[in-house]
Amino acid sequence: MACISFSSETGNNSGNQMRPHYKPNHIPDPNYVRILDTTLRDGEQSPGAAMTPHQKLNIARQLAKLGVDVIEAGFPCSSKDDFAAVKMIAQEVGSNVDDDGYVPVIAGVARCNEKDIEIVWEAVKGAKRPRISTFIATSEIHMKHKLKKTKEEVLDIACRMVMFARSLGCDDVQFVPEDAARSEKEFLYEILGEVIKAGATTIDIPDTVGIAMPWEFGKLIADIKTNTHGIENVVIVTHCHNDLGLAVANTIMGARAGARQLEVTMNGIGERAGNAALEEVVMALKCSGLDVFDGLYTTINTEHILNTSKMVEEYTNMHLQPHKALVGANAFIHESGWMLKHKATYEIILSESIGLERSNEIGIVLGKFRYVM
Structure with missing residues (x-):
């Protein structure tokens, strides 16, 4: 599966990989961006x-x-x-x-x-x-x-x-x-x-x-x-x-x-x-x-x-649209009840991974739709 798993994470997506030594015209690790x-x-x-x-x-x-x-x-x-x-x-x-x-x-x-x-x-x-x-x-x-x-x-x-x-x-x-x-x-x-x-x-x-x-x-x-x-x-x-x-x-x-x-x-x-x-x-x-x-x-x-x-x-003073990816107000809010079964059904990353601590752990809101196609 391409997305990250719902296990503990660090801020660094590379796990134990470290930032390579800085040289202006060369990056020692070809995978480092x-x-x-x-x-x-x-x-x-x-x-x-x-x-x-x-x-x-x-x-x-x-x-x-x-x-x-x-x-x-x-x-x-x-x-x-x-x-x-x-x-x-x-x-x-x-x-x-x-x-x-x-x-x-x-x-x-x-x-x-x-x-x-x-x-x-x-x-x-x-x-x-x-x-x-x-x-x-x-x-x-x-x-x-x-x-x-x-x-x-x-x-x-x-x-x-x-x-x-x-x-x-x-x-x-x-x-x-x-x-x-x-x-x-x-x-x-x-x-x-x-x-x-x-x-x-x-x-x-x-x-x-x-x-x-x-x-x-x-x-x-x-x-x-x-x-x-x-x-x-x-x-x-x-x-x-x-x-x-x-x-x-x-x-x-x-x-x-x-x-x-x-x-x-x-x-x-x-x-x-x-x-x-x-x-x-x-x-x-x-x-x-x-x-x-x-x-x-x-x-x-x-x-x-x-x-x-x-x-x-x-x-x-440039306000974000609510549905802005990752940092918008709605980015981790759901109407789907399937979230109650398992977070990963509709969330590909942990909200905590970008620094969002939710008071509502699952992020469910009541809305018009009670099911998801």
């Missing part, structure tokens, strides 16, 4: 979701309790407040090493220009594991209408800016070809190969407008693995938007195809229709990692999911 949370950057781009620096620091602390591998703390060049928040997170959360040696990577996002990259480095360099994530668009529509640049110009800028980021002393540089899902594949292979040579350690493949079907996105990751020179020397990443409601499915298909860092937000918040939801991606791997995903696992402490979800909901 890094989780990057971008609630504080992409999530904050949700209309009306702006947070204060203190609120962002509190969420970063909670994300560290959750055990995310990378906290994308913000876009430091966007405002003085965001710079201050990212710097504060880097110095506090990014320097707090626990007894097991865990400390999250703290990343800041920059456009591919020297000023942005310098500001990000100034913000994140106080962390034990600082990362610069720099992006430039690679799709024809973006290059023509937004950047007004040729492929050759974009390629040159990308390589120079990755080298510039490395020259500042940062040994963890993530490169993002914005709108990769709509980019010409041959150009994508070329620019990725060149930025790897320039020093990129992580290659982020975004479905920026949420247009890809799951099988298309999985094939994109597989094709990049097959056709990009030097790709074996970096970590491949998914960053999926939810415009068609497929962000989680695309993220999971990317993992199946070889991506080993998954970029997500708490509650799936983000620009437009949002991003892949951390809780859904993590629990899908926890539920089916051994069977469906050939042993893929994270070390997320899932018992902190609900508290993290509620904190993000409160600070952003």
